[in-house]
Amino acid sequence: MTAPARAITTPAVAARRPGWPRFKRILRTVAIYGLLLLLSSFILLPISWMVTAALKPDTAPVFTFPPDWFPTEHFRLETFSEALFNPLNPYILYAFNSFLLCAVNIVGAVISNSLIAYPFARLRFRGREKMFGLLIATMLLPAPVLLLPQFLIFNELGWYGADLPGIGTYASYLPLVVPSFLGNAFFIFLLRQYMRTIPKELDEAARVDGASHLQIYRHIILPLTAPVLVVVAVFTFLGTWNDFFGPVIYILDPQRYPVATALATEVTKVGTKWNIVMAANLVAIIPPLIIYFLSQKRLIGGIASVGIRG
Known part of the structure; x- marks a missing residue:
């Protein structure tokens, strides 16, 4: 057992x-x-x-x-009203100048960069990749290197401190807004990478219906690239709103200064009223904050979609 x-x-x-x-x-x-x-x-x-x-x-x-x-x-609290409506330094006028520059540059950046990115992404032609590589190579050039050649070109065109009939000294904005209608390598890259992810079957179906390339671009590609277009618009707004060197170089009339340039030149004067300058600075940071919060979801989603899909 x-x-x-x-x-x-x-x-x-x-x-x-x-x-x-x-x-x-x-x-x-x-x-x-x-x-x-x-x-x-x-x-x-x-x-x-x-x-x-x-x-x-x-x-x-x-x-x-x-x-x-x-x-x-x-x-x-009256300091803020004095900063905006001071007849000697009307920051409300400087803000209007900044909004005007931003609006024109946004329109130019959205139209030009999307038009340039479309053939690189959707069309096939000889030398496409080489041309795109050359375009991307221009991003290696530092912006200060281009200041002198650009100034010489714009001065030869008569745009430096320009004063034209009908628009007056607002003509001096031409060197600040015309480049936005000529494309930006970084924005073209973002849009091209996103456009390549859109199914080609949409283009083929549109061509079967008799649509031209311009119609395909306008009615199909442009609406589908809205998230990246928001990124282009926001970056253009911030770059234009904070631009200092461009207006200092090309604008001779102080009444045509944008807000960033007006604030920077104000601190160099003798007898500056710092309370008014600080009030104007606080007002100047409000528009970028509003733009960011209104476009936050699309901005982050657009950047993420380019990184994931591109």
């Missing part, structure tokens, strides 16, 4: 505390948000100082140590 087999037992595993995974997840979330708040403070603190300086009266010192933070002892 054999002895009964003894049951093999294993040591009991200590049960984990049921709340530990949840506590660990909460701790990780708190650490991430704390780090984000710390990093964002490097951006928010200067803006907070700008708000404080803008709300100070003319007689109050702006540059103090330690710096004053909002709310100040005496503050004036």
Whole structure:
């Protein structure tokens, strides 16, 4: 008779505390948000100082140590209206000039870059890849290298400080807006990569119905590339709104300055009212913020789609 087999037992595993995974997840979330708040403070603190300086009266010192933070002892909301409608420095006029430049450049960038990208993406012709490679190679040229040749060309055309009948000194905007109608290598690359992902069957079906290339571009390709066109429009707006060197070089009439150039030249003057300058700076950052928040989903989606599909 054999002895009964003894049951093999294993040591009991200590049960984990049921709340530990949840506590660990909460701790990780708190650490991430704390780090984000710390990093964002490097951006928010200067803006907070700008708000404080803008709300100070003319007689109050702006540059103090330690710096004053909002709310100040005496503050004036009228500083913003003075900054916008000051007859000597009408920042509302400078903002209008910036919006005018942005609108024309956006129209030019959307039309020209999409038109140039279309044949590179949808048509087959001899030397297409070589021409596209040459176009991309132009991105290697630094922008300052092109300043002198561009200036010589525009000066020869009579656009430097131009004053033409009907539009007056607004003609000096020609060197700032005409290049947007001639294409940009980076934008052409983005649009070409996205257009290549659109099924060719759509073009073939349209050609069967008798559509021309221009009709295919207008009614099929252009609507489908809307996410990338938003990227082109937003980047063009930001580049034009923040442009300083272009207006300084080509515009001779201070009344035609855009807001970025007007703000930069104001700080070099003697007796600058810093509270008005800071108020104007705060007003100047509002349009880019609005544009970004309105187009945030399409902007991020357009960039991501080019990276994934292209």
